[in-house]
Amino acid sequence: MKNKSKKTSKTSEERRESLAKLLQEQGLKIYSELERGEFPKFSVPSRSVSNIVYDKKLRQYILGNAASIRSARNMSQLRSFTQLIWLAFFANRLVQEKKSSTLRDIYYSSQAFSIDFEDQPESDNIIVDLEAVLARPREDLHIFPEERSSVFGDLTIEYTVPGYEGKRTNLSDHPDGYLIGPSLSSAELVDTSAELVIAIEKGGLFTRFVEEKVDKKFKSIIVDTAGQAPRSTRYLLKRLHEEMGLPVVILTDGDVYGEHIAMVIKSGSANAAHLRELTVPDAKWIGVWATDIEKYKLPTIPMTESDIKRIYDLQKDPRYQEGLWKKELEVFLKLKRKAELEAFSKYGLTNITDKYLPEKLEIAKSL
Amino acid sequence: MSSSKESFNQISPSEFFYRNRDLAGFSNPTRSLYTAVREFVENALDACDQAGILPDVYLSIKAVDDEQADPKPYVLTVKDNGPGIDSKHIPLAFGTVLYGSKFGLKQARGMFGLGATMAILYGQITTNKPVVVKSSTDGQNQDEYELLLDIQKNKPIILKHNTKEVSKRGLSVSICLEGDYSKAGSKIRDYVYQTSLITPYATITFEDTKGEKFHQTKIVKTMPPAPTIIRPHPHGIDVETIRRMMVDSHFQIPTVDNKMIEKVRKELGLKKKNLNHSQIMEKANKRWPGLSRHVRVVISVMTFLKMDFEKLSKIRIDDLDVANKKLVYWDFGDSKSISIDLDQESDYYKQLTNTVQGETLISFLTKRFQRIGQATAIKFAEFANLKPEKRIGTMTNQELVKLSDSLQKFEDFLSPDPSCLAPLGEEPLKKGMEQFFKPDFLEVVQRGASAYSGFPFIVEMGIAYGGEIQSVGQTVYRFANRIPLLYDEGSDVVLKVVNEIDWTRYKVKNDAPLVIVSHICSTRIPYKTVGKENVADRPEIERELRLALQFLARKLATFMSKRGQAEMEKKRANLYSKYIPLVAQFCTELADKKKEPDYKKMLKMEAMVEE
Numbered sequence: 014m015k016n017k018s019k020k021t022s023k024t025s026e027e028r029r030e031s032l033a034k035l036l037q038e039q040g041l042k043i044y045s046e047l048e049r050g051e052f053p054k055f056s057v058p059s060r061s062v063s064n065i066v067y068d069k070k071l072r073q074y075i076l077g078n079a080a081s082i083r084s085a086r087n088m089s090q091l092r093s094f095t096q097l098i099w100l101a102f103f104a105n106r107l108v109q110e111k112k113s114s115t116l117r118d119i120y121y122s123s124q125a126f127s128i129d130f131e132d133q134p135e136s137d138n139i140i141v142d143l144e145a146v147l148a149r150p151r152e153d154l155h156i157f158p159e160e161r162s163s164v165f166g167d168l169t170i171e172y173t174v175p176g177y178e179g180k181r182t183n184l185s186d187h188p189d190g191y192l193i194g195p196s197l198s199s200a201e202l203v204d205t206s207a208e209l210v211i212a213i214e215k216g217g218l219f220t221r222f223v224e225e226k227v228d229k230k231f232k233s234i235i236v237d238t239a240g241q242a243p244r245s246t247r248y249l250l251k252r253l254h255e256e257m258g259l260p261v262v263i264l265t266d267g268d269v270y271g272e273h274i275a276m277v278i279k280s281g282s283a284n285a286a287h288l289r290e291l292t293v294p295d296a297k298w299i300g301v302w303a304t305d306i307e308k309y310k311l312p313t314i315p316m317t318e319s320d321i322k323r324i325y326d327l328q329k330d331p332r333y334q335e336g337l338w339k340k341e342l343e344v345f346l347k348l349k350r351k352a353e354l355e356a357f358s359k360y361g362l363t364n365i366t367d368k369y370l371p372e373k374l375e376i377a378k379s380l
Numbered sequence: 381m382s383s384s385k386e387s388f389n390q391i392s393p394s395e396f397f398y399r400n401r402d403l404a405g406f407s408n409p410t411r412s413l414y415t416a417v418r419e420f421v422e423n424a425l426d427a428c429d430q431a432g433i434l435p436d437v438y439l440s441i442k443a444v445d446d447e448q449a450d451p452k453p454y455v456l457t458v459k460d461n462g463p464g465i466d467s468k469h470i471p472l473a474f475g476t477v478l479y480g481s482k483f484g485l486k487q488a489r490g491m492f493g494l495g496a497t498m499a500i501l502y503g504q505i506t507t508n509k510p511v512v513v514k515s516s517t518d519g520q521n522q523d524e525y526e527l528l529l530d531i532q533k534n535k536p537i538i539l540k541h542n543t544k545e546v547s548k549r550g551l552s553v554s555i556c557l558e559g560d561y562s563k564a565g566s567k568i569r570d571y572v573y574q575t576s577l578i579t580p581y582a583t584i585t586f587e588d589t590k591g592e593k594f595h596q597t598k599i600v601k602t603m604p605p606a607p608t609i610i611r612p613h614p615h616g617i618d619v620e621t622i623r624r625m626m627v628d629s630h631f632q633i634p635t636v637d638n639k640m641i642e643k644v645r646k647e648l649g650l651k652k653k654n655l656n657h658s659q660i661m662e663k664a665n666k667r668w669p670g671l672s673r674h675v676r677v678v679i680s681v682m683t684f685l686k687m688d689f690e691k692l693s694k695i696r697i698d699d700l701d702v703a704n705k706k707l708v709y710w711d712f713g714d715s716k717s718i719s720i721d722l723d724q725e726s727d728y729y730k731q732l733t734n735t736v737q738g739e740t741l742i743s744f745l746t747k748r749f750q751r752i753g754q755a756t757a758i759k760f761a762e763f764a765n766l767k768p769e770k771r772i773g774t775m776t777n778q779e780l781v782k783l784s785d786s787l788q789k790f791e792d793f794l795s796p797d798p799s800c801l802a803p804l805g806e807e808p809l810k811k812g813m814e815q816f817f818k819p820d821f822l823e824v825v826q827r828g829a830s831a832y833s834g835f836p837f838i839v840e841m842g843i844a845y846g847g848e849i850q851s852v853g854q855t856v857y858r859f860a861n862r863i864p865l866l867y868d869e870g871s872d873v874v875l876k877v878v879n880e881i882d883w884t885r886y887k888v889k890n891d892a893p894l895v896i897v898s899h900i901c902s903t904r905i906p907y908k909t910v911g912k913e914n915v916a917d918r919p920e921i922e923r924e925l926r927l928a929l930q931f932l933a934r935k936l937a938t939f940m941s942k943r944g945q946a947e948m949e950k951k952r953a954n955l956y957s958k959y960i961p962l963v964a965q966f967c968t969e970l971a972d973k974k975k976e977p978d979y980k981k982m983l984k985m986e987a988m989v990e991e
Binding site for chain 1: 948951956959962964966968969970972973977978979981982
């Protein structure tokens with residue numbers, strides 16, 4: 014076991030403290046504006062399409078400089094302004110008390126403070142506003158989405174959530190894997206013997222990998238992204254890469270959506286352009302490529318109209334303008350067929366772990 | 381030769397109307413009942429208007445037999461407090477067609493009082509019951525007549541006539557007619573309601589056959605100024621009208637009766653003396669410049685007759701035929717008609733022909749029309765290529781047509797005199813609408829007089845918004861000469877103008893509760909159809925309507941934006957006092973402070989600034 018360096022990233026405790034400070038600053042700013050008899054205001058970075066730009070240096074989408082002022086003086090903004098300050102207030106309590114909540118919780122919690130959200134999309138939207146104002150993901154604010162993915166492998170963590178402070182767990186102790194939830198997200202990463210992180214799109218394959226001891230055979234931590242990777246999962250991948258120095262490889266279905274799942278892990282999504290700590294720019298997509306479909310003679314199914322439309326859409330994205338990403342899109346478009354990870358089962362249930370995975374990991378070294 | 385023999389019989393006006401009753405609105409029991417109501421109510425209101433009396437009109441419709449199914453006979457009674465009708469005129473007024481007093485050019489609801497006679501005629505042919513007329517002109521004695529109409533002879537048949545003492549002046553007319561109140565009822569109620577709206581100086585009561593009562597006491601206590609009768613505008617007449625005016629303008633040979641002879645003697649200073657013919661002529665020659673026109677004509681006639689006063693009193697002058705130079709008279713003594721030749725060379729001949737040939741064109745134009753002075757008349761004669769001195773009595777048919785056409789085309793006439801119009805006035809209209817709709821906003825406007833084809837008109841309009849108005853979208857009440865127009869609104873010019881306006885420009889939503897009252901006054905309303913329910917879209921009228929509506933809409937927009945602001949302020953204050961305390965509470969905890977910031981001062985200041 015080796016203890017990896019933690020220099021590249023802050024510890025959970027540091028992050029928590031800096032966030033608390035950020036929240037207090039916002040509170041103080043508004044407090045003093047009120048004291049001076051002024052209507053308080055927030056500057057909210059604009060999330061409109063025109064303000065989302067691709068930053069080649071950061072290798073992800075970021076927000077431009079455009080921002081809008083949300084003022085309590087403006088009738089049409091007063092309500093959402095109050096919602097925003099309430100959310101900051103509520104998140105502050107969550108952080109202070111080390112409690113977590115879900116998006117749906119937020120929607121209902123508001124009602125106890127005479128803050129009314131018309132529906133959950135409205136409250137979800139305010140949460141994104143606050144993320145943009147603070148430039149911190151909602152997970153830092155202890156607000157989590159419902160969907161959860163899993164992780165398995167030799168990784169020792171130390172909890173920071175109340176009641177578990179200091180307690181350590183090894184993530185290879187439970188064969189179904191561990192849910193990537195609030196407590197795991199806020200835990201300190203202590204130690205690992207793994208040399209690699211394998212992110213895989215599907216729960217079924219995740220279980221197969223655990224059964225086939227991929228963690229041991231390839232000295233890896235296996236992460237189930239459960240489709241498009243949730244923020245907490247992407248955040249964990251980033252920490253594994255930065256804090257533990259592990260390379261990340263991604264295995265998806267052989268279709269355009271799979272390719273994009275890999276891309277989002279690597280360089281984020283336009284939806285989260287206001288956040289910068291969710292990407293693993295060095296992550297590598299190792300399959301299933303369009304070219305693999307022919308090479309491994311995988312059974313295929315035809316693409317749908319929307320699959321093809323999606324290819325054309327992605328071809329306009331600046332990240333798909335070169336190399337592997339561009340080439341595979343073109344081949345998908347030529348084939349007009351796709352193959353799932355399970356397609357390897359045609360050649361035996363362990364074909365994917367015995368034959369395909371080692372070959373692709375070898376190729377990945379040269380990517 | 382044809383074996384069939386066509387016979388051409390003259391028919392009486394009564395017969396004519398009987399055969400063409402559809403034209404007058406008596407086509408079926410539903411329409412007939414409604415038309416009859418209108419005719420009598422409008423006659424009552426017109427009578428009061430003309431006499432300057434604030435009208436008090438009572439209308440009742442009662443079924444003769446309640447149990448019977450519609451259509452069935454109804455008794456329709458309309459009672460007013462107007463001037464009444466002289467007893468001797470009643471049989472002719474109610475028992476013949478075409479007997480009326482409403483000739484002349486001024487605005488009135490009906491034209492000739494024909495409609496009422498039509499209703500009586502319709503009642504008589506459907507129920508065979510007489511019309512009952514009660515009239516008191518002095519408020520003390522009342523004449524009551526029961527009349528039938530002899531359709532073939534166009535003569536009244538008096539069934540009953542008696543007099544009694546009463547305490548109220550006015551006229552009451554009651555007819556029995558076949559009608560369908562179950563179908564006509566809603567229209568009649570609308571009519572009465574809208575008539576009350578446009579006649580706010582009248583008290584109107586309506587009792588229907590089911591005992592339902594509508595009563596509207598007068599809202600204003602002053603009559604709108606009465607219209608004056610004026611001469612026609614040159615743009616508004618046709619050849620036939622000119623012909624009639626010319627006949628009218630001929631100076632008539634005065635009736636040579638004893639009274640006239642006395643006058644002639646007086647002017648010649650021969651009151652007591654009896655002179656022979658040549659002595660009289662000698663005297664007349666001396667005094668000629670000082671003689672009146674009538675006397676000159678009589679002297680001229682005497683020249684040709686070669687008679688003295690004694691002889692003159694025994695004849696009747698029948699005809700003066702200028703073209704054939706003949707004078708025809710009736711000799712009472714000999715009981716025969718005598719014709720004599722006129723000497724064309726005589727000075728007196730000229731005097732007579734001037735009289736018979738009528739005025740000069742210039743004098744005809746300046747005296748018979750409005751808006752034509754001496755200068756305009758001369759300019760016009762030049763334009764029409766007619767001699768200014770031309771006697772109108774000598775004009776040929778072609779010249780008449782030329783005159784008529786030129787009168788239409790000449791553009792230098794001033795626009796028609798609107799003094800013959802009787803608009804309601806802004807104040808009464810406003811008060812009426814206020815009482816009827818109790819709106820949040822009300823504005824009225826009376827446009828200046830304008831004219832189309834020589835007919836003057838004035839547009840009055842009112843707009844009411846909100847308050848007790850329940851309707852979704854606009855309700856338009858159309859009036860013409862104080863008559864509500866209920867049918868055919870789809871093709872009406874008022875509706876066209878209202879529909880074309882873009883309400884959003886005036887901050888009015890399309891479903892806003894809005895009432896628009898439009899009143900067009902004119903000596904002739906350009907109705908599209910005989911039914912007289914929709915006004916044609918003459919550009920001049922359309923323009924005035926549009927300007928009136930735009931003016932009102934701008935006023936409404938000002939009101940709406942003020943109201944919008946006030947509502948906004950209130951909403952603002954509410955929102956601030958709801959949310960700012962919350963903001964204070966949250967930021968206090970966020971900032972880790974103990975005491976909340978003092979935001980109350982700010983809210984107060986805000987409230988003051990906004991006020």
